[in-house]
Amino acid sequence: MAVTGGAMFLFVVGHMAGNLKVLFGPEAFNEHPRWLRGIGEGLLGYGGFVWIARVGLLLCLVLHMTAAIQLARRAAAARPARYQRRGPVRGSYAARTMRWGGVIIALFLVYHLMDLTAGWLNPVGDLEHPYRNVTADFRHWYVTLAYTVAIVTLGFHIRHGLWSALQSLGASNARRQRVLKGIALGVAVLICAGFLAVPFSVLTGLVK
Amino acid sequence: MRYVEGSPIADAKAPDGPIETRWDRRRFGAKLVNPANKRKLTVIVVGTGLAGGSAAATLAELGYNVLSFCYQDSPRRAHSIAAQGGINAAKNYRNDGDSIHRLFYDTVKGGDFRARESNVYRLAQISVEIIDQCVAQGVPFAREYGGLLDTRSFGGAQVSRTFYARGQTGQQLLLGAYQALARQISAGRVRMHPRTEMLDLVVADGRARGIVARDLVTGEVTTHLADAVVLATGGYGNVFYLSTNAKGCNATAVWRAHRRGALFANPCYTQIHPTCIPVSGDHQSKLTLMSESLRNDGRVWVPARKGDTRPANEIPESERDYYLERIYPSFGNLVPRDIASRAAKNVCDSGHGVGPGGLGVYLDFADAIRRLGKPAVEARYGNLFEMYQRITGEDPYEVPMRIYPAVHYTMGGLWVDYDLQSTIPGLFVIGEANFSDHGANRLGASALMQGLADGYFVLPNTIGDYLAAGPFDPVPADHPAVVEAENGVRERVSALLAVNGDRTVDSFHRELGQLMWDHCGMERTEEGLRKALERIPELRREFWERVRVPGDGEGLNQALEKAGRVADFFELAELMCLDALHRTESCGGHFRAESQTPDGEALRDDERFSYVAAWEHGGPDGPPVLHREALDFEYVTPTQRSYK
Amino acid sequence: MRLTLRVWRQAGPDEDGRLVDYAVDDVSPDMSFLEMLDVLNERLIMEGEEPIAFDHDCREGICGMCGMMINGVAHGPERATTTCQLHMRHFADGDVVVIEPWRARAFPVIKDLVVDRGAFDRIIEAGGYITAPTGSAPDAHAIPVPKPDADKAFEAAACIGCGACVAACPNGSGMLFTAAKATHLGLLPQGQPERYSRAVEMVAAHDALDFGGCTNTGECAVACPKGIPLESIARLNRDVLRATVTGAHEPR
Structure with a gap:
């Protein structure tokens, strides 16, 4: 979980950075995918890197979900009889929402790929002009809402996931624990803010 | 007085000669068991506290097959776990004049000259090895910044010889023994039977060969056979109903062994601990003990005026009686346990007590907080203050604690010789369950020392002398002794269930406890003891006519477990009163009002009572038989204790 | 005070259980939670009913025998407090209190509120010890232990094995218990020779005993009456990881 989550976390950070190019106008934003596809062109051919990354990420995703399902099944097996009266969450809410959060993120991912990668669900659907696709999307309030929900969920997921990964890999200790939790929270907030900057820039007319 | 005189008894195992070499010579004189034979020998160990846990683990390490039993759900929960203060050892790491001889001397004197010199000397010798062993096991004792072990002085000792792990020394030592036991369980050398209670001893052809036990989960009654039986079942403080013992602590194993012929020594020696949280209601x-260390900085007082009901903070300094400082100017609040307890009782009896029922005295930290500052007091006693507040709802930083004495430990127990063998061949008794080392009063931090000395070092060395004659002929399942014991247990269970009367077990237990507390507690009188000896048999008869035990014997039935234990407490209580009545001197924890100095201190009578009273069970109807073991003091001369 | 107790009653391991309501009057605020149950049990016996079975022993918060879910919270509402040390002054007149046993596959119910926690013993037997047969020890001062290490080891060693961590964990995991022992012994110089094999074998036993997996939700550390810190789990993970990566784990 920690390793695959970590890989996907790095992708999310890169993705967010790329998204922010939207603030620099259509040229900068439309240039970004071309630059990505051009990485290692001599060796891999145009777009080769992107395909390798996609395969890698898909593999991570499958492993991550498999592990999550295994843990969930183990948890269910470990408590066959449930409590009649469930207590309040005393640990962390982020930790409690990992599983349903993961499901929401996965569903969003499917939509997101059909919308902006394949363009099937996009109001414009012009793969050569991602900038137009994005701005067209976020003019619809429901798209923005779905996007926001997904990103906030992702934020929670990262908030617990990042810290939990460090804990699972044994990097945490008493002195560092508070700091690491703070860092995880900070990173999660930054990532949320970075991703949400795009739709809200569109909504507020900052990006046209 | 209903008892008969028996023949004197002597410990045939302790070598004489120089006391320093007796243990050495005993180990050399004892027969050894051939390693190949150890695999063929089985030992039953009942109880998994410090004594039983360490003995079972060590016997298994030596190569014996061990069957271990405890009534709790895990061997880790035995009541040794609740010991707070520490464990004594004559390491002299402080270079403050301690030595094996001094620990020996302090223990004999602290026991008011009613313990055997040979045993106590061995205990002091072994104390040193115990600390080494426990550290090697990973017991996290308190350490100083240099990485070496910290010690503190405890219970009135003038040297700093008590090793500790915060206020949880017993827990950490027990977990050490438990882990050693766990290692042997996983190695297959110990078969563990948790939630199993010994209900009788099997004595076949003159030897202890097994036990009859009830599986507390299934209710099944089974006989377990072996070549020797070791009882490590703790003390009998729960006779008093209210005590600092765990709820499950009981005397059934030792009492059943006593009924099978093992002598019971000094049953009247009970220790009442002065600093416990008082009773809050019916x-x-x-009762919960608060560590004795609180007396290092707290001042004990009561209102000088009788029946003064003002809150403590409103009573001016001039109207307070700091009675320990007044009566014992040189030791003040640090007098030994028995003296502090009796003084508290006296001021409460004379109408100065505080809190519900007037059964409490103040332990005040206001001066200490003024002198040292709150943070310093918090650093020393923070966890104890928290515990007090959790239980009473009062904040000891603001209002003085209320404390009262409570039954804590029993020095009496089954009689054993130097090898820790009882009068039944093959039955060994270790830890609090035996009578051996503390005389009439135990010093603070010495119970852990004795339990571990017996279990790790003494018994594993001495039991070989007995087992060298084995393996003994197998006892068949239809041996008359087995059949008789097993049937007896089943009949008793059925009898308890069959009464179906109109009183609960607890109501009887509370009544017995109150009776014992009133007449066989901190102060005993002939009149009171006679009254108790009259009332206990009546109460016992009533118990068997009126007790109600619900359910059946087929599964987990906690009321049934309690009923069996209380039934045995009745019989033991009677023997305790009888022993207290016959011993017309005061010594240690046994204070006879008739035997005191003009200023109210305990007055021993060495001429007549310098002996161990070892009682033989008189059979179903006969009176108990008293065997005396004379105590000789070659190395420590008995003197009157004085703490003025 | 008058309370309504809603208590899980289950006659035996294979029987069906259910919650049963009992009205309890005259509850004194000075009573402990278990003393309140004692009073109820006395009444049940006199009314010809089976008393409620619950585990308890020392009643001073150290033996680890007691423990029940009180309104869905392990050991009840007070932090750092075992059930036996919980006092009724923390409840209000008229409260409904739901009492259930620990629930985990590794802790099967024996009767009412009594569960079998033998799985914890199995975890310790798998390696939660230092191999030091009696008599083999060097002098206690032969190996100094830095005070911070000794203090930290003590903090982990304070675990009472009550099972609240498992009961509170949404995953039914026993990692806090396992980690507490591994941390206690792994921090001391005496525990170094077996440090990695201990970690690996205890975790293997834990996993084989039907406990759930740890997802670091932190519920265990909040429920723990002795305040065993969550970082012990990180420490255990670190040792297991190192043992797996470097092959430092030599099976015994």
């Missing part, structure tokens, strides 16, 4: 189910 619902009270047990």
Whole structure:
């Protein structure tokens, strides 16, 4: 979980950075995918890197979900009889929402790929002009809402996931624990803010 | 007085000669068991506290097959776990004049000259090895910044010889023994039977060969056979109903062994601990001890005026009686346990007590907080203050604590010789369950020392002398002794269930406890003891006519477990009163009002009572038989204790 | 005070259980939670009913025998407090209190509120010890232990094995218990020779005993009456990881 989550976390950070190019106008934003596809062109051919990354990420995703399902099944097996009266969450809410959060993120991912990668669900659907696709999307309030929900969920997921990964890999200790939790929270907030900057820039007319 | 004189008894195992070499010579004189034979020998160990846990683990390490039993759900929960203060050892790491001889001397004197010199000397010798062993096991004792072990002085000792792990020394030592036991369980050398209670001893052809036990989960009654039986079942403080013992602590194993012929020594020696949280109401189910260390900085007082009901903070300094400082100017609040307890009782009896029922005295930290500052007091006693506040709802930083004495430990127990063998061949008794080392009063931090000395070092060395004659002929399942014991247990269970009367077990237990506390507690009188000896048999008869035990014997039935234990407490209580009545001197924890100095201190009578009273069970109807073991003091001359 | 108790009653391991309501009057605020149950049990016996079975022993918060879910919270509402040390002054007149046993596959119910926690013993037997047969020890001062290490080891060693961590964990995991022992012994110089094999074998036993997996939700550390810190789990993970990566784990 920690390793695959970590890989996907790095992708999310890169993705967010790329998204922010939207603030620099259509040229900068439309240039970004071309630059990505051009990485290692001599060796891999145009777009080769992107395909390798996609395969890698898909593999991570499958492993991550498999592990999550295994843990969930183990948890269910470990408590066959449930409590009649469930207590309040005393640990962390982020930790409690990992599983349903993961499901929401996965569903969003499917939509997101059909919308902006394949363009099937996009109001414009012009793969050569991602900038137009994005701005067209976020003019619809429901798209923005779905996007926001997904990103906030992702934020929670990262908030617990990042810290939990460090804990699972044994990097945490008493002195560092508070700091690491703070860092995880900070990173999660930054990532949320970075991703949400795009739709809200569109909504507020900052990006046209 | 209903008892008969028996023949004197002597410990045939302790070598004489120089006391320093007796243990060495005993180990050399004892027969050894051939390693190949150890695999063919089985030992039953009942109880998994410090003594039983360490003995079972060590016997298994030596190569014996061990069957271990405890009534709790895990061997880790035995009541040794609740010991707070520490464990004594004559390491002299402080270079403050301690030595094996001094620990020996302090223990004999602290026991008011009613313990055997040979045993106590061996205990002091072994104390040193115990600390080494426990450290090697990973017991996290308190350490100083240099990485070496910290010690503190405890219970009135003038040297700093008590090793500790915060206020949880017993827990950490027990977990050490438990882990050693766990290693042997996983190695297959110990078969563990948790939630199993010994209900009788099997004595076949003159030897202890097994036990009859009830599986507390299934209710099944089974006989377990072996070549020797070791009882490590703790003390009998729960006779008093309210005590600092765990709720499950009981005397059934030792009492059943006593009924099978093992002598019971000094049953009247009970220790009442002065600093416990007072009773808060009729619902009270047990008492909680507050570490003795509180007396290092707290001042004990009561209102000088009788029946003064003002809150403590409103009573001016001039109207307070700091009675320990007044009566014992040189030791003040640090007098030994028995003296502090009796003084508290006296001021409460004379109407100066505080809190519900007037059964409490103040332990005040206001001066200490003024002198040292709150943070310093918090650093020393923070966890104890928290515990007090959790239980009473009062904040000891603001209002003085209320404390009262409570039954804590029993020095009496089954009689054993130097090898820790009882009068039944093959039955060994270790830890609090035996009588051996503390005389009439135990010093603070010495119970852990004795339990571990017996279990790790003494018994594993001495039991070989007995087992060298084995393996003994197998006892068949239809041996008359087995059949008789097993049937006896089943009949008793059925009898308890069959009464179906109109009183609960607890109501009887509370009544017995109150009776014992009133007449066989901190102060005993002939009149009171006679009254108790009259009332206990009546109460016992009533118990068997009126007790109601619900359910059946087929599964987990906690009321049934309690009933069996209380039934045995009745019989033991009677023997305790009888022993207290016959011993017309005061010594240690046994204070006879008739035997005191003009200023109210305990007055021993060495001429007549310098002996161990070892009682033989008189059979179903006969009176108990008293065997005396004379105590000789070659190395420590008995003197009158004085703490003025 | 008058309370309504809603208590899980289950006659035996294979029987069906259910919650049963009992009205309890005259509850004194000075009573402990278990003393309140004692009073109820006395009444049940006199009314010809089976008393409620619950585990308890020392009643001073150290033996680890007691423990029940009180309104869905392990050991009840007070932090750092075992059930036996919980007092009724923390409840209000008229409260409904739901009492259930620990629930985990590794802790099967024996009767009412009594569960079998033998799985914890199995975890310790798998390696939660230092191999030091009696008599083999060097002098206690032969190996100094830095005070911070000794203090930290003590903090982990304070675990009472009550099972609240498992009961509170949404995953039914026993990692806090396992980690507490591994941390206690792994921090001391005496525990170094077996440090990695201990970690690996205890975790293997834990996993084989039907406990759930740890997802670091932190519920265990909040429920723990002795305040065993969550970082012990990180420490255990670190040792297991190192043992797996470097092959430092030599099976015994």
